[in-house]
Amino acid sequence: MRLDTFQLIDHVEELLPAEGLIRCRATVPHSAGIFAGHFPGHPLMPGVLLAEAMAQTSGQLLLALNDFTRMVLLAEIRSAKFRRMVLPGTVLSVTGRLVHDGSGYAVTEGAITVDGQAVAESELRFRTLPFPSEETRAAMRDYARSVRR
Amino acid sequence: MGSTFDAVASIINEVCNIDRAKIHLESHAIDDLGIDSLDFLDIAFAIDKRFGIKMPIELWMQEINEGRASVGDYFVLSHLCRRIDELVAAKAA
Numbered sequence: 622m623r624l625d626t627f628q629l630i631d632h633v634e635e636l637l638p639a640e641g642l643i644r645c646r647a648t649v650p651h652s653a654g655i656f657a658g659h660f661p662g663h664p665l666m667p668g669v670l671l672a673e674a675m676a677q678t679s680g681q682l683l684l685a686l687n688d689f690t691r692m693v694l695l696a697e698i699r700s701a702k703f704r705r706m707v708l709p710g711t712v713l714s715v716t717g718r719l720v721h722d723g724s725g726y727a728v729t730e731g732a733i734t735v736d737g738q739a740v741a742e743s744e745l746r747f748r749t750l751p752f753p754s755e756e757t758r759a760a761m762r763d764y765a766r767s768v769r770r
Numbered sequence: 771m772g773s774t775f776d777a778v779a780s781i782i783n784e785v786c787n788i789d790r791a792k793i794h795l796e797s798h799a800i801d802d803l804g805i806d807s808l809d810f811l812d813i814a815f816a817i818d819k820r821f822g823i824k825m826p827i828e829l830w831m832q833e834i835n836e837g838r839a840s841v842g843d844y845f846v847l848s849h850l851c852r853r854i855d856e857l858v859a860a861k862a863a
Contacts, residue, residue, distance in 0.1 A: 696808060696811060697808065697811070697812070721815060721818060721819065722824075723814055723815060723818055723824060723825070723827070724814075724824055724825055724826050724827040724828045724829070725827050725828040725831070726811050726814065726815070726827075728815055746811060746812070746815070748811070
């Protein structure tokens with residue numbers, strides 16, 4: 622998990638586009654600037670970043686489904702629950718499941734577990750748009766390849 | 771058309787919290803009801819799910835942007851409901 626570049630997924634462990642499923646690994650860093658404030662002397666992974674990890678995981682699924690023909694942007698966190706505190710160094714298993722592939726939008730469900738225990742869930746909605754440039758598309762594809770290796 | 775409109779009006783009422791009495795067949799989703807693109811995303815999902823279809827919104831927007839259709843052709847509710855009925859019929863065929 623690279624908080625400085627906002628790339629929260631370390632590795633795509635399982636990608637099943639035909640079934641609309643993805644599972645990624647994301648390890649919370651042992652140290653990061655955000656922990657100075659969240660919280661002093663009691664570092665915890667912010668819930669909003671857990672939601673982002675679920676969004677990025679679903680994003681990788683949607684990019685695989687559209688074969689990088691369209692950019693995927695988070696439009697709505699319809700619901701989210703954060704059930705457990707997440708400490709620095711925790712290895713997260715982040716999953717995404719396609720609920721509906723609409724025209725210009727998509728709906729997914731995200732979940733995070735740690736050692737099989739539920740940590741977070743969400744329902745997410747995305748817009749899909751043409752990439753603003755070939756450079757952006759290529760960079761997104763390169764990043765996806767790097768986390769699939 | 772009547773039952774389609776009732777379903778669409780109920781969806782708009784629930785998603786946008788717009789008084790059901792203000793939603794008419796000739797209402798323009800944007801100009802009259804003030805529905806924005808994010809709310810329309812929720813409405814589109816609810817319609818797709820309710821009718822088991824995939825409204826081709828991207829194609830509609832392309833036609834509007836290229837001047838081959840007006841916004842009202844798709845976003846006046848009577849027109850929208852007719853498109854939904856056509857999509858449902860095409861799916862059943």
